[in-house]
Structure formats: C-alpha cells, structure tokens
Amino acid sequence: MVSEGEQPIPAKRRAVSFVRKFGPVLATFILFGLGAFAVYEALHGITISEVISRIRLTPTHSLLVAVLATAGGYAALIGYDWSALRYVGKGVPLPTLSLGSFTAYALSNSIGLAVLSGGAVRYRFYRGLGLSLADITVVSSYCAMAFGVGVTVIGLAAIAWHPAAIEHFVPLSAETIRVAALAAFAVVTIGVAWSSVARHPIGFGRFRFVMPPPRDAALQILFSLLDIIFAAATLYILLPSGASAVVTFPTFVAVFAAAAVAAVLSHVPGGVGVFEAVILGAFATVSDQAAGVAAALLVYRIIYYLLPLMAGVLILVGVEIRERAAPLTRPGGKALSAFSVLSSLTSLMPSVAAGLAFLAGLILILDGIIPIPKPILEELQPAVPLGLFEFSNVIMGVTGGILIVLANGLRARSRSAFYMAIAILGLAVISLLLQRLDFGLAFALAFLAAVLWVSRDRFDRRTPLSAGQHSMTSLALWAGFAICVVLFFLFAQQDAEYSHSRWWQFAFDANMPRALRTAGISVSVSLIVLLFLALRPRAGASPSGSEADLALLRSLIARQDDPDANFALSGDKLFLFSDDQSAFVMYGRHGRSFVALGPPVGQKNATAELIDAFVSEAKRANCRPAFYQIAADDLAIFVDAGFMPSKLGEEAVVDLGTFALDGPERRKLRQAYNRATRDGLTMEIASPPHSAALMAELKVISDEWLGEKHVREKRFSLGRFDEDYLQNFRLALVRKESRVVAFANIFETSTRKVGTIDLMRHASSAPSGTMDFLFVALMLALKQEGFRQFSLGMAPLSGLDSSRHPRIWEHVAGSVSRLGGHFYNFAGLRDYKDKFAPDWRSRYLMTWGGIDPLLVANDVNALVSGGLRGAITRGAKGKEDDE
Structure with a gap:
C-alpha cells in the first residue's frame, strides 16, 4: 500500500x-x-x-x-x-x-x-x-x-x-x-x-x-x-x-x-x-x-x-x-x-587466498564424490574403523562447504575468517587421509594453510563474516558451486541406481551413498551457513544524520589529520559508523548514488571495514557506491575494495614550515600584504561562541556576496552561511577601521597538521588584495600556532591536460571547467594558487565495479547543487573572483 x-x-x-x-x-x-x-x-x-x-x-x-x-x-x-x-x-x-x-x-x-x-x-x-x-x-x-x-x-x-x-x-x-x-x-x-x-x-x-x-x-x-x-x-x-x-x-x-x-x-x-x-x-x-x-x-x-x-x-x-x-x-x-x-603485489595475498580457498573447497568435495579405488579401500579397511571412515566422509563435505563460504571472508581480510580457515583446513587434511589416503590433495591443503599463516598479518580486519554475503555475486558463486557439485555427482555416479535408502547405507564399498552424502552435506551446509550470515542483523549503527552524536563526531574529527572532516558538521550528511564507533563515513544520497565525502574519518584500522560496509549499504539500497575527493595516498585500499579512480583535480597544499614573505620569489605576496596593511587592514581569529551581532554583520556580507556573484548557497562539499554551522569553528576576520570586510571559517583538527578554510566571503567595499591579505595573514598566524600545512583547496580538473592519455570522461569534465570559468572564474584558479608555491596533490572520484564516473558525477553535482561546475569545485576556495 x-x-x-x-x-x-x-x-x-x-x-x-x-x-x-x-x-x-x-x-x-x-x-x-x-x-x-x-x-x-x-x-x-x-x-x-x-x-x-x-x-x-x-x-x-x-x-x-x-x-x-x-x-x-x-x-x-x-x-x-x-x-x-x-x-x-x-x-x-x-x-x-x-x-x-x-x-x-x-x-x-x-x-x-x-x-x-x-x-x-x-x-x-x-x-x-x-x-x-x-x-x-x-x-x-x-x-x-x-x-x-x-x-x-x-x-x-x-x-x-x-x-x-x-x-x-x-x-x-x-x-x-x-x-x-x-x-x-x-x-x-x-x-x-x-x-x-x-x-x-x-x-x-x-x-x-x-x-x-x-x-x-x-x-x-x-x-x-x-x-x-x-x-x-x-x-x-x-x-x-x-x-x-x-x-x-x-x-x-x-x-x-x-x-x-x-x-x-x-x-x-x-x-x-x-x-x-x-x-x-x-x-x-x-x-x-x-x-x-x-x-x-x-x-x-x-x-x-x-x-x-x-x-x-x-x-x-x-x-x-x-x-x-x-x-x-x-x-x-x-x-x-x-x-x-x-x-x-603481496597485499593481494588475501584475495589470492580467497580464490584458493574456494577452489580447495570445491576440489575437496569433488574428490569426495569420486569413487575410492579398490586398492585404497583394501588398505584402509583393516586400519580405520567403519564409523570413523564414514565420519571422515561427512567432515569432507562439511569442511568443503564451509571453505566455499569462508572465501568471501578471506577476501575481506577478516581475522575471524583467517582463523576459521586454518582450523577447517586442518580438519580437511585429517579427513582426506582417513577417507582415501590422498596425500597429494592433503599436501595442497596444508600448503594453502601455510600460505595463510605466512600472510597472517594481512588478515587484520574486524570485518564480520556476514559482510558481503547477501550480495548477488555471493549467491551466484554459491549457485555455480552447487551446479558443479550436482552435475559432477551425476557424471561420476551415472551407473549407480538412486534410492532414498542410499542416504543411510554405510559400508566400505558403498561408494555411491558416500558420494551422495558428500554432495548433499556440502551443498546444504554451505547454503545454511551462507543464509545464516546473510540474514543476520547487520552490526553497527544505522546511517542517520539527524541522530548522530555530535560529541562523538567532534571527538573523531579532532583526533585525525584531515580538516575537511569538519564537513560532517554541516547538517546535510548521513553517517555510517564502524562497529566500535572509532570511525565513520559521511555521505549523501542522490538518485542511485551513495556518495561519501572523503575517506572514512577516524581510526585507520577501521578504514577497510567501513569501505566494505559502505559498499554493502549502497548495494542494499540498489545504489552505486562512490567516494569523492580521495587523495592519491589512499588509492590502494580503495582499488583493493573494487573501486577505480577518475581524476577530479589537484589540491594546493602550502608547507607552512618554509612559508615566509622573505626572498625574491615572495615579492608580489609581500607587496600585496604590505599594501593591505598600509590600507588599514588587520586580521584576527575569533573563537566560538560568536556573538549575535557578529553573525548579523557577517550575514550582510554573505548576502551581498551571493547577490553580486548571482549564485546560491551550496552544500555537501561546500560550506554555507548558517549560524549554527559557523558556531562550530574559529573565524578569520579581516577588518578595516574596526569594520569586518571579509571573513572565512577555519577547518582544523587538534593534531594541527593541516589547516584550511571553507566559507570565504568579502564585502564589495573591501580593498583590492583583501583575499591575498587574508590568506597570507592566516597562514602566518597558523604557522605561529604550530600548524605544518595549509590547504588552498582544489583547482578543479587541473592536471588533466598534463596526462597524455586521460580518460574520455575527463576530456568532458575539462571542457566543463573551461565553460565554468564564465561563472566561477576557474581558468585562473590554478595560476592564482600557484603564487603561494604549493605542492599540488591529485584528488580522485572513486567509482565501484567499473561504473561510468559520469553517472556518479551527475549525482555529485546534484548533491552540491548548481550544475557540474558546482560538483567539481569547492566554490573556487581561495580564489578572489575580482582578481
């Protein structure tokens, strides 16, 4: 209804x-x-x-x-x-x-x-x-x-x-x-x-x-x-x-x-x-x-x-x-x-082990279906009791079926899957030797256990075994396995007559009943385990923007290095927390896309777990998972999870340890800064809570700025003028004769590794060079406070033409950047930031499973609001539009 x-x-x-x-x-x-x-x-x-x-x-x-x-x-x-x-x-x-x-x-x-x-x-x-x-x-x-x-x-x-x-x-x-x-x-x-x-x-x-x-x-x-x-x-x-x-x-x-x-x-x-x-x-x-x-x-x-x-x-x-x-x-x-x-390549060992575990489980079951040669039966009969012999047959089916399901946990680098696989392989080796003296396959399984043990440090995630088991891929793999087992059973036992009583026949020479039990038990056990894991209630907090504990968010943001994590406080995000509440993903949803802003925030050892959980959350909603504005240093863990990168642009990061106004290379900045001080400009940093009078003064400047630029407020990866939002941050205020003429809110964390700004606006009466002055004064102030770097934000889609063979969609995005200059003056954005001599660092859009990045980019655009030009820039952060 x-x-x-x-x-x-x-x-x-x-x-x-x-x-x-x-x-x-x-x-x-x-x-x-x-x-x-x-x-x-x-x-x-x-x-x-x-x-x-x-x-x-x-x-x-x-x-x-x-x-x-x-x-x-x-x-x-x-x-x-x-x-x-x-x-x-x-x-x-x-x-x-x-x-x-x-x-x-x-x-x-x-x-x-x-x-x-x-x-x-x-x-x-x-x-x-x-x-x-x-x-x-x-x-x-x-x-x-x-x-x-x-x-x-x-x-x-x-x-x-x-x-x-x-x-x-x-x-x-x-x-x-x-x-x-x-x-x-x-x-x-x-x-x-x-x-x-x-x-x-x-x-x-x-x-x-x-x-x-x-x-x-x-x-x-x-x-x-x-x-x-x-x-x-x-x-x-x-x-x-x-x-x-x-x-x-x-x-x-x-x-x-x-x-x-x-x-x-x-x-x-x-x-x-x-x-x-x-x-x-x-x-x-x-x-x-x-x-x-x-x-x-x-x-x-x-x-x-x-x-x-x-x-x-x-x-x-x-x-x-x-x-x-x-x-x-x-x-x-x-x-x-x-x-x-x-x-x-060694970081791929869990994926290799997952494939080998699936293969080992399948071969173990198929081997149990093949009739045991008569010479081996004659050798086993006097040495192994019939009950133990038949029980080992059951163990072969059970261990083979469980290995099929555990393969997904090994791929996800689950620590619990690792320990279970080691134990299961040990049982499988014993059952093989008791069942058919198959030293070759037993050695292969022992070799797989040794490979797992050598790579044990790779299985460091707390990912639950249920992660990913509900996916269509997992079900298709199980169904493919079941088809293999059934068809191989029919092929290997085609000369034997079937009857219901065969399930309960136990004898050394009863090959068909043994094969029947191996096939039936392996398929049944694997299906039961798969359904149990897939239908378990998912652990961890449900994504909710309105009920997120702000104290927890602020605590997690403060303890890590990325200042852009402060976008979590904008009020327009959904959140997915790790099981132990040590990290979170902030994301937005539009159309058929779940778009996370930046990598998971918090403890690094929860990153992989949260990426997998985010993918599962998106799949459950029949949506495309994506991560927006990912640094090059983080690409590997996303690629391992099935994401592929598409370049968005490059972030300008200034080393505050070496930043100064001395030297010939800083002559223009020094002149602009000195000219601004002669014009009576000063910069101060105001800590929250901010007075209602100050907020009202800044609101006038913001409304004037929006009207002059003929733009509206953005969201998601851009801040907006909202008093509750701005009360979370220190503000950089530029004054002329005690009157505020420009302001910016400061993104920072308690580690003081990187500082940056989000919302930056100025009055029409602000003198030329006001933004240069704000940047220089703020960087010098943060340097005095012990900050090591300052981010000037991204130059949208910059650095694409320097690649000789960019992806097709990047050509499209590059043309949008040039057209976007009519609205946001993109063309000179990189040149403007270059005068601060920054280090340019690539930023990427990560799309999952080969999804066309343009499809996701369109939804990012809608999240940010204002056309693709709004989706690929942080509002030209750091660029004074009049200059």
Missing part, C-alpha cells in the same frame, strides 16, 4: 532497475550454467574412471612439451606489458618486468579479475613499477586492446583458413563462413593499420584508443599471435592422437580463439565451463575421443593455470618471508628491484 503523497514505482522502472542491478551477474551465472550443462552433455556416456585413466596415460614427453609451451605463452604475455610500457615511454629492466609481469598474470589469469577486485592485480603491479595513475589507465587499456585485436585477427584468419571448425556452431555453410571471416579480417586489419599510420583513435561507444606506430603495432600483433599459438599448442599437445588427427593445428587455433573469446566475454572466472564447452563441441564428431579430450582439458587447466598460479604464490610467499626478515625498500637512482615490485 502506497502512503499518501507517494507515487508507486512503475513496473517498467522496477524491471529496468532489476536488470541494472542483477543483470550482469545473472548473465554470467546463466552462461556458466549453460556451459557446465553443455560439458555434462558432451561427456554423457563416458565414466569418470575413463577420464582418470586417460589422465594417467598422458605421455611424460607431452607433459614436458606442454609446460614449455606454457612458458612460451607467459613470455608472450610479458610482451604485452613490455610493448605497453614502450607506448607510454616507460623503461623497466627486463628481469624486473618479467618476474613481476609473470606473477601478475599468473594470479589474474588463474583466479579471475572479478575475484581480485576488478583489476587490482594490474594496478598493484604497475604502481610497483612506478607508473602514474594516468599511465596505468593507458597501459591497462593497451593490454586489453592488444588482446582483443590479436585474438580477433588470429581467430578470423584461422576461421577463414578452415571454416568447418565452427560450422556446427552457426547455421551457415563453410563458404559463407569463410567469406564473412575474410571480410571481417579485412575490416579489422585495415582499421588497425589506418589507426596506426594516421594516429586516429579506434573503438566503440565512449571507448577510444590510438594504435601505436606501425612498427610497434606489428610487434604487438606478433605478441598476440604468440600468446594464442602457445596457449593453443599447450592444449593441442595434450589431446589424444585420435582427436588431433581429425582436427589439424591451424583449425584448432580457430577453435581455441573462439573458445578464448567466449570465455572472456562470459566474465566467468577463468572462463570455467564456457571454454570447455566450446572445445568439447568442436570434437563432437569424434565422440569416441570425448574422454581423452576431457582429460586433456583437465591437464591443460593444471599446467596452464594452476602451475603458474602456484609459482606466483610461491614467489609472493618468498617476498612475504623476506619482508618479515627485513622490510623492502626501493633502491635509489634508476634501478628498480624485482623484489620491490613484487612487494607491491
């Missing part, structure tokens, strides 16, 4: 909202489900024992050649980074680049970018190489474009060479496919060549990219060619002779390229299920080879994905151990240590 004054949400709008919120995850899940079912159908009629037998019969020389081909493939991947760094004009020693690039690709390829926070691996790696954010954006785009162009060109060429390879996938004749492939090949190659020669951008929608010069473009195509060929060769070498005799290698390259593209487009981590479905479909005409092809795919996954992943994890574990012994430092000069680069 809709209350009076409310309008019901139209069904069409609800449907659109649902698709926007859940569409991508549901599409990925559906594609995975279709792929998994296609694999199950392709394997119908063969047994698990046949597949295992084919794996054991794989020739040793084939395994060695496959490993060499894998090494060649990863060398080609390193070539992507090498050519991308050439594109942005960065040089890195080849050994350093090779080791770091291999580790980054080993992690991201094997576990999937979605698990690793949307590209955090690449961000960490490139930052470790010393690249700027602008260069990282370009290099990442370059590598993605290089892969896309390479796999398209090679795939089209291979399809044109042998169109019959995909004839059973599309309802077209071989000749029609060849003509279409040749036409598409010509369009792509001509377009790439034209862009390379003419230096003209290519792309689609808002994504545009300029190809490198012809020589570099040809080199990149070569790397792409080698990448696809080596990866395809790794699998082709492992195929049974009967399959490879039917499909030649050039034909197989076409099939492999199509499978790789399908896997990437599906967004399924690692392309699992989708990739296998395409490969198995290509061999549908040789059904007698299905077991061999399935075995080859499993071995391929182990060699091309798991082996590099284990190598990458071992490298990072080695770096972690070395860092514990002696913290790494980057060497001076031009040298760049490989270990210092790798150390930038």
Whole structure:
C-alpha cells in the first residue's frame, strides 16, 4: 500500500532497475550454467574412471612439451606489458618486468579479475613499477586492446583458413563462413593499420584508443599471435592422437580463439565451463575421443593455470618471508628491484587466498564424490574403523562447504575468517587421509594453510563474516558451486541406481551413498551457513544524520589529520559508523548514488571495514557506491575494495614550515600584504561562541556576496552561511577601521597538521588584495600556532591536460571547467594558487565495479547543487573572483 503523497514505482522502472542491478551477474551465472550443462552433455556416456585413466596415460614427453609451451605463452604475455610500457615511454629492466609481469598474470589469469577486485592485480603491479595513475589507465587499456585485436585477427584468419571448425556452431555453410571471416579480417586489419599510420583513435561507444606506430603495432600483433599459438599448442599437445588427427593445428587455433573469446566475454572466472564447452563441441564428431579430450582439458587447466598460479604464490610467499626478515625498500637512482615490485603485489595475498580457498573447497568435495579405488579401500579397511571412515566422509563435505563460504571472508581480510580457515583446513587434511589416503590433495591443503599463516598479518580486519554475503555475486558463486557439485555427482555416479535408502547405507564399498552424502552435506551446509550470515542483523549503527552524536563526531574529527572532516558538521550528511564507533563515513544520497565525502574519518584500522560496509549499504539500497575527493595516498585500499579512480583535480597544499614573505620569489605576496596593511587592514581569529551581532554583520556580507556573484548557497562539499554551522569553528576576520570586510571559517583538527578554510566571503567595499591579505595573514598566524600545512583547496580538473592519455570522461569534465570559468572564474584558479608555491596533490572520484564516473558525477553535482561546475569545485576556495 502506497502512503499518501507517494507515487508507486512503475513496473517498467522496477524491471529496468532489476536488470541494472542483477543483470550482469545473472548473465554470467546463466552462461556458466549453460556451459557446465553443455560439458555434462558432451561427456554423457563416458565414466569418470575413463577420464582418470586417460589422465594417467598422458605421455611424460607431452607433459614436458606442454609446460614449455606454457612458458612460451607467459613470455608472450610479458610482451604485452613490455610493448605497453614502450607506448607510454616507460623503461623497466627486463628481469624486473618479467618476474613481476609473470606473477601478475599468473594470479589474474588463474583466479579471475572479478575475484581480485576488478583489476587490482594490474594496478598493484604497475604502481610497483612506478607508473602514474594516468599511465596505468593507458597501459591497462593497451593490454586489453592488444588482446582483443590479436585474438580477433588470429581467430578470423584461422576461421577463414578452415571454416568447418565452427560450422556446427552457426547455421551457415563453410563458404559463407569463410567469406564473412575474410571480410571481417579485412575490416579489422585495415582499421588497425589506418589507426596506426594516421594516429586516429579506434573503438566503440565512449571507448577510444590510438594504435601505436606501425612498427610497434606489428610487434604487438606478433605478441598476440604468440600468446594464442602457445596457449593453443599447450592444449593441442595434450589431446589424444585420435582427436588431433581429425582436427589439424591451424583449425584448432580457430577453435581455441573462439573458445578464448567466449570465455572472456562470459566474465566467468577463468572462463570455467564456457571454454570447455566450446572445445568439447568442436570434437563432437569424434565422440569416441570425448574422454581423452576431457582429460586433456583437465591437464591443460593444471599446467596452464594452476602451475603458474602456484609459482606466483610461491614467489609472493618468498617476498612475504623476506619482508618479515627485513622490510623492502626501493633502491635509489634508476634501478628498480624485482623484489620491490613484487612487494607491491603481496597485499593481494588475501584475495589470492580467497580464490584458493574456494577452489580447495570445491576440489575437496569433488574428490569426495569420486569413487575410492579398490586398492585404497583394501588398505584402509583393516586400519580405520567403519564409523570413523564414514565420519571422515561427512567432515569432507562439511569442511568443503564451509571453505566455499569462508572465501568471501578471506577476501575481506577478516581475522575471524583467517582463523576459521586454518582450523577447517586442518580438519580437511585429517579427513582426506582417513577417507582415501590422498596425500597429494592433503599436501595442497596444508600448503594453502601455510600460505595463510605466512600472510597472517594481512588478515587484520574486524570485518564480520556476514559482510558481503547477501550480495548477488555471493549467491551466484554459491549457485555455480552447487551446479558443479550436482552435475559432477551425476557424471561420476551415472551407473549407480538412486534410492532414498542410499542416504543411510554405510559400508566400505558403498561408494555411491558416500558420494551422495558428500554432495548433499556440502551443498546444504554451505547454503545454511551462507543464509545464516546473510540474514543476520547487520552490526553497527544505522546511517542517520539527524541522530548522530555530535560529541562523538567532534571527538573523531579532532583526533585525525584531515580538516575537511569538519564537513560532517554541516547538517546535510548521513553517517555510517564502524562497529566500535572509532570511525565513520559521511555521505549523501542522490538518485542511485551513495556518495561519501572523503575517506572514512577516524581510526585507520577501521578504514577497510567501513569501505566494505559502505559498499554493502549502497548495494542494499540498489545504489552505486562512490567516494569523492580521495587523495592519491589512499588509492590502494580503495582499488583493493573494487573501486577505480577518475581524476577530479589537484589540491594546493602550502608547507607552512618554509612559508615566509622573505626572498625574491615572495615579492608580489609581500607587496600585496604590505599594501593591505598600509590600507588599514588587520586580521584576527575569533573563537566560538560568536556573538549575535557578529553573525548579523557577517550575514550582510554573505548576502551581498551571493547577490553580486548571482549564485546560491551550496552544500555537501561546500560550506554555507548558517549560524549554527559557523558556531562550530574559529573565524578569520579581516577588518578595516574596526569594520569586518571579509571573513572565512577555519577547518582544523587538534593534531594541527593541516589547516584550511571553507566559507570565504568579502564585502564589495573591501580593498583590492583583501583575499591575498587574508590568506597570507592566516597562514602566518597558523604557522605561529604550530600548524605544518595549509590547504588552498582544489583547482578543479587541473592536471588533466598534463596526462597524455586521460580518460574520455575527463576530456568532458575539462571542457566543463573551461565553460565554468564564465561563472566561477576557474581558468585562473590554478595560476592564482600557484603564487603561494604549493605542492599540488591529485584528488580522485572513486567509482565501484567499473561504473561510468559520469553517472556518479551527475549525482555529485546534484548533491552540491548548481550544475557540474558546482560538483567539481569547492566554490573556487581561495580564489578572489575580482582578481
């Protein structure tokens, strides 16, 4: 029932909202489900024992050649980074680049970018190489474009060479496919060549990219060619002779390229299920080879994905151990240590551990479904009592299911998830040895426990296990896991008859009942735990602006360094507190955006917890989470949480320790200051409470200023003239003959690290140079009080043109800045602040999960009020409009 004054949400709008919120995850899940079912159908009629037998019969020389081909493939991947760094004009020693690039690709390829926070691996790696954010954006785009162009060109060429390879996938004749492939090949190659020669951008929608010069473009195509060929060769070498005799290698390259593209487009981590479905479909005409092809795919996954992943994890574990012994430092000069680069990736160990835990849980359960070989049963029967034997089977299902759920807690760096995972892995190892003497898998689980223990300091958050469990992604992962378990059970036990009594049959040779219990218990336990965590009442205070304890807010603001935290007192914010009330996020909501102003305020050890909680809060409301005006030093923790940065501008910060009016470089400031004093200007700092008479005098100045500028009061990231608000701060007052002609409220904290101003207004009768005088006098006064820095505020969208390859939306925002000069005189804002010789520090808008920053910027604009020009500046803080 809709209350009076409310309008019901139209069904069409609800449907659109649902698709926007859940569409991508549901599409990925559906594609995975279709792929998994296609694999199950392709394997119908063969047994698990046949597949295992084919794996054991794989020739040793084939395994060695496959490993060499894998090494060649990863060398080609390193070539992507090498050519991308050439594109942005960065040089890195080849050994350093090779080791770091291999580790980054080993992690991201094997576990999937979605698990690793949307590209955090690449961000960490490139930052470790010393690249700027602008260069990282370009290099990442370059590598993605290089892969896309390479796999398209090679795939089209291979399809044109042998169109019959995909004839059973599309309802077209071989000749029609060849003509279409040749036409598409010509369009792509001509377009790439034209862009390379003419230096003209290519792309689609808002994504545009300029190809490198012809020589570099040809080199990149070569790397792409080698990448696809080596990866395809790794699998082709492992195929049974009967399959490879039917499909030649050039034909197989076409099939492999199509499978790789399908896997990437599906967004399924690692392309699992989708990739296998395409490969198995290509061999549908040789059904007698299905077991061999399935075995080859499993071995391929182990060699091309798991082996590099284990190598990458071992490298990072080695770096972690070395860092514990002696913290790494980057060497001076031009040298760049490989270990210092790798150390930038070690912070991703929790995400890697999360992926490994999920994989370990799944493998543990699937292993429990596979019938135990008779020789092992004969060895166990006299040594292990039946009750203990069957109980260990139950433990395998329980521990596997719990590991699936704990993966999310490990990704969130939860301390409790860490301890639980260690205990669960210990139980799993014992159950494996009691159940089937599987020393290989037991060693792998012990290795995972060791990795967790070495990285134990990374799991330092008090994040509850319930964090993030309610999300559609978590539910989709669980559903995907359940599909895997059910389909694998049906495949492994296809020859056994089902009856309800099978659940209660206990015997050493009762493989089917044991598999049934393992599958049922693991799925049930994981679902129960997942629902319990997801449906638990969320701990911590609910976001509320009106009920926030002002004393607590003031206390938290005072104990940290950022003076902009004082915006929490403006009266227009909502708040989300940490569980222990040691930190908070202040935010506003407009449209479908939750926009936090600045990073979490308070204790640093609560920052990550609050970021995750804020994301959950936004998702719960079907909104986009974003953080506005984030410093470069804080980017890493946001990127780890799944946010991506877009540059807003640069903040001017003056070092008060060196600030003085002496010297030739301060001549103009000194002259302006002296002229103002001769004109009778003085500056004083008034502490609250402020008298009603003073407030009335300042109100007149404020109203006059607003009228002259034809603007209205702003909010959110800008102060406004409100007596209750201004009573929270000291005021800098400029007087002429005892009459106030200009004022500003001072943002400060008890740490006295940084001071700044918020609201700054002057009377029309104020002498020229009044604002210069206010700034200089205030900085000198704060310096005397022990403040170390003074912020002049942001120069909106400055510093964008200095980046050679800014993001598309930044071009748009830059043009708005120039147009905005008609209203706020932006064009000279940076020049004005430059005369104070500040240090320019970048500020960013952080958007979550690849959301278009323009969508969020529009909502920020509405929060601030007054068009995009109002959303991207703090009211030209520090700029005298008449000068």
